[in-house]
Amino acid sequence: MERLKSPPPLMIVSDLDHTMVDHQDSENLSLLRFNSLWEYAYRRDSLLVFSTARSPILYKHLRKEKPLLTPDVIITSIGTEIAFGNSMVPDDAWVESLNSDKWNREIVLEETRKFNELTLQPKTEQRLHKVSFYIDEGQGEAVTKELSQLLENRGLDVKIIYSWGKNLDVIPRGAGKGEALEYLLKKLNAEGIFPVNTLACGDSEHDAELFNIPDVHGVMVSNSQEELLKWHSENGLNNSKVIHSTERCADGIIQAIGHFKLGPNLSPRDITEFLNRKTDNVNPGHEIVRFYLFYERLRRGEIKNYETYIASFKESCHQAAVFFHPSGAEKPLRDTIDELKKYHGDKKGKRFWVWVDQVLVIDKTPGRWIVKFDKWEQCEDERKCCTTTVEFTPKGGGDLVWEKVKQIWLEESDDNSCWII
DSSP states (O other), rough: OTTTTSSSEEEEEOOBBBTBBTTTTOOOHHHHHHHHHHIIIIITTTTEEEESSSOHHHHHHHHHHHEEEEEEOEEETTHHHEETTTTTTEHHHHHHHHSSOEEEEEHHHHHTTTTTTTTEEEEOOOOOTTEEEOOTTTOOHHHHHHHHHHHHHOOOOEEEEETTEEEEEEEEESSSSHHHHHHHHHHHTTTTOOOOOOEESSSGGGGGGGGGTOOOOEEEEETOOHHHHHHHHHHTTTTTTTEOOOOOOOHHHHHHHTTTOOOOOOOGGGGGSSSSSOOSOOOOOHHHHHHHHHHHHHHHTOOOTHHHHHHHHHHHHEEEEEOHHHHHHSEEEEHHHGGGGGGGGTTTTEEEEEEEEEEEEEEEEETEEEEEEEEEEETTEEEEEEEEEEEEEETTTTEEOOOOOEEHHHHHSOOTTTTOO
């Protein structure tokens, strides 16, 4: 978050499973639409926060399965853990705030052994301030009531969360997705970067706490659970800041951005024209997103007059522009762009996606921009990533000239022969 010099116009706080990520969408279309919109319009000055019931371990598993962006903040384990940045640096102050004599894992485990209806979840989901169980169907309400009384009698002050009809989690009273978000907002305020607008996004009763925070906009995606919709009908019908979208998952988040007028809500993936790229404000992030969307569609065989587009992109490269392939090879960038012609449609009919992550200007001096980002490419179940640096100079009229592209493997693999740019 060090890049922020002023309050972010927007902070999105989103649940992952069945909210940001649609597990019924094998093509990941809604997630990729959101990714392009975020990197195009928001990454440079706004904040992306994921808030999930998953442990950090299962969160990392999901990142390997789905084309997720890197959030600025990740809240895991139902709001009991907070971490920052790509390295997931933990917030020790938050951890310390949850340590008290009103929380004791051993007592929780001791009392829950009295319930045959409860089965401990895998070790990955057992955390310092969270004990998680599977529960027999239909037993949630009765077990929650009895267990709450037992733990209170033992001097504990806890929160018991029953969700999806099969999960039961015990966490400290001061933890939870809502409490973690309130803590984060206070932290940002103390640092002078309190968001102008915050949009909370969810689908289950885990997320209900997010919608109770004053002045926070909220969206329950169209595929939300009945329990969350029931909560809303009982607690939030008069709250105009919370809506039930008509779109699923990430598409519902995009819909909410438009509904609340929080900023641009047209994803670049919904735009088919690549030649008209002049804007009033020169933004190299726009150029990056636009180019790699073209690259994906070219290889999927979805662009008919691709030679015209290639000629346009080639023209936007300086005569002496250089491309440094991650293998170490060096060649003229214009030649690399020209060679794209022979790859038209080579991924047609395949599950092939390209997305960019963390598109940020790392140097802006008069007459030059240096942009760094991760470029991901996935075909079927295989994915590769290059950390990419691009140097631009302005041409005038809103255009940018590509001066240099340099790529370095994020993780080396055995077969890198198919990597083009």
